[in-house]
Amino acid sequence: MLDIIQGPWHWAVSGLLISGVMFALLYAGKEFGVSANLRTMCSMAGAGKHADFFKIDWKAQRWNLLFVGGAVIGGFLATTFLTNPEPVAISSATENWLTTLSIDTPSSGEQGGGYVPHELFSLTEMGWKQLAFLLVGGFLIGFGTRWAGGCTSGHAISGLSNLQVPSLVAVVGFFIGGLLMTWLVLPALLGIYV
């Protein structure tokens, strides 16, 4: 039984549980939307002095900060007690592509194992290039989600579940940006980086 839980979960089980999370929050009278927390964090830090957008009662958003705190704990619990014995089994086509970019694949041993590429995320390999990469990527996420009014949870899951056209437009945008990055920008960037 434990091996089934420790291995990667089937996409259908995972997808069902994600909509379960959404309905649990709806039942509690809340909306599933993780990126709203970034606005709350700005408000808590006093950003309301600089922009009206942050003049919100952040205390009303405490539930969502707790949710995110839970997401941190969940990550810890899942990797500590339900450690996947196998590396992430991505398709061989993607592995070949990564190899042409000189990025170690998850199955290429000690260094490549884990959920993220060590070339970009390892603390020991952190230089100014990695630093700039992560800061620019993060900035795009924070700026983009707030402009679009939501991220994957708010638009792709909640919004599409409620058949909201704005969310469909946002998801189209997510894919325009994602495809541009994966097919054009990332290969060029990694050429400089690795």
Added chain:
Amino acid sequence: MRTLIYLLIGVVFGIVMTKSEAVSWFRIQEMFRFESFHMYGIIGTAVVTGIIGVALSKRMGWKTIDGDSLKLNPKDFTVPRYLLGGTIFGLGWAMTGACPGPMFTLLGQGIWTIGLVILAATAGTYVYGVLRPRLPH
């Protein structure tokens, strides 16, 4: 007591994000390269069951635990903010392999450098808030 429930739902979310491998940069690249069904299966299942559940909730008049109607507020329809903002978010998503939920879950996994992504994302939200009056919506 209610606060603990939110924490608990978050814990479940973090575990699902990890075990589904949706937190993996590799899985996100694979998705945007259309080389596996995995991520589409996850999002697709969540959306299809979500659509069915939301439709049922409206038909049957499901209420929250406090007896209110479910919080399913439709958004005003415009295009620029969703398309432009969405595209910028998509660039960041594919670059770091993380969206706002998985960012926090990766931190819990001990990927400390994701903290830089979280900090920068908060800064990005701040800059949006300041520029907001001058951006098309």
